[in-house]
Amino acid sequence: MELSEIDLNQLVLFQQLMVERRVSKVAENLGLTQPAVSNTLAKLRRLFGDDLFLRTPSGMVPTPFAEQLAEPVGYALAMIHSGLNQQVRFDPASVKRSVTIGMTDIGEIVFLPKLVERLSREAPGITLNTVRNTAVNLRDDMESGKVDLAIGLLPQLKAGFFQRRLFRQRYVCLFRRGHAVDKKKLSLADFRAAEHLVVVSAGTGHGKVDELLQRAGVERVVRLTVPHFVGVGHILQGTDLVATVPERLAQRLADPFGLAWLPHPVKLPEVAINVFWHAKVHRSPANQWLRSLVFDLFTDGSSEPEATA
Known part of the structure; x- marks a missing residue:
């Protein structure tokens, strides 16, 4: 027999009969009429070439073939049900x-x-x-x-x-505490005079900062260029370099590395983090x-x- 020859609902009804042993109870559980249950059972009998269930005074008694069929059908239906409902039962406290x-x-x-x-x-x-x-x-x-x-x-x-x-965030200038630019406000002249650490973060929007500064006609003395931000705190901590970084990164690096930051003297667009x-x-x-x-x-x-x- 091929799976295409049988309806999944027929197997659900078969399993219900194995449990309830009464057509009336199965009909109630599945929201069907008793004749509909009997008709489905008749189709299953023809498909399997077996009576499956015999009527007795104590209810529908499964044949030996039905008992043999019950375990794999029950297991298969349980696996399907589990697969369909595993997301519904998602519990973060117990999931692995x-x-x-x-x-x-x-x-x-x-x-x-x-x-x-x-x-x-x-x-x-x-x-x-x-x-x-x-x-x-x-x-x-x-x-x-x-x-x-x-x-x-x-x-x-x-x-x-x-x-x-x-959130949206602006760009700021980050440097070590006590730096010559560590004052109340960073002027464009101070920014131009400082030596800079440039981060070329390829493939991200942050890599466009240098392009924007160039378009604004702002020249800098670039002393060091690195491909990522992960070393910025360590580098700035022990040098007089200034780096242009997103504000939230500056906030995270300031205390651990003894750094300070100020609003950028160049008007740069805010970036949206999604x-x-x-x-x-x-x-x-x-x-x-x-x-x-x-x-x-x-x-x-x-x-x-x-x-x-």
């Missing part, structure tokens, strides 16, 4: 799984401490992984389910993705919970509603 979020090194510095701490309290069985949100295959990895969320400036995630804004997720997990309870956790921790109160990108 891995979660992967795409983010930059800035994101790891800004988001991970609070996120890991919250997960350890609310979902101790969840293991958190990060991947670079600049990866060329990020779109495919999110579509396939390998990456659950992505955070940052990601114009490449458009059709098929949802997004929600976490959370992205694929449409296929939009209604997933697990992904909804993860998104709500990120929103709760990091939105600034002015976030925009969910929308397709």
Whole structure:
């Protein structure tokens, strides 16, 4: 017999008869009439070439073949039911799984401490992984389910993705405390005279800062160029360099590395940091919970509603 020859509802009715042993009770449980149950049983008898259930004064008694069939059918239906309802029963406190979020090194510095701490309290069985949100295959990895969320400036995630804004932030100048520019206000002349650390963060919106400064005609003395932000705190701590960085990164690095920051003397556009997720997990309870956790921790109160990108 092929699976295409049988209706799943017929197997559900078979299992109900194995449990209840009465046509009237099965009809009540499934919301059917008694003749409908009898008709389905007749179809099953023809399909299997066996009576399956015999009428007796004590109810419907299964034949030896029906008893032999009951275990694999029950197991199969249980597995199907579990697969269809596992998301509905999602419980962060008891679930054991891995979660992967795409983010930059800035994101790891800004988001991970609070996120890991919250997960350890609310979902101790969840293991958190990060991947670079600049990866060329990020779109495919999110579509396939390998990456659950992505955070940052990601114009490449458009059709098929949802997004929600976490916050907007400005760029500031970051430097060691006691630096010559460490005063109440940083002038454009002081900015031009200082030596600079430039971060070329390829594939992110932050990499456009240098282009914007050049367009504004602002010349700098660039002493050091690095490809990422992760070493900025260490470098500034022991040098007289000045770096242009997002404000939230400056806030995270200031105290641990003895740094100070001031508003940027050049008018630069604010950047929007968004959370992205694929449409296929939009209604997933697990992904909804993860998104709500990120929103709760990091939105600034002015976030925009969910929308397709």
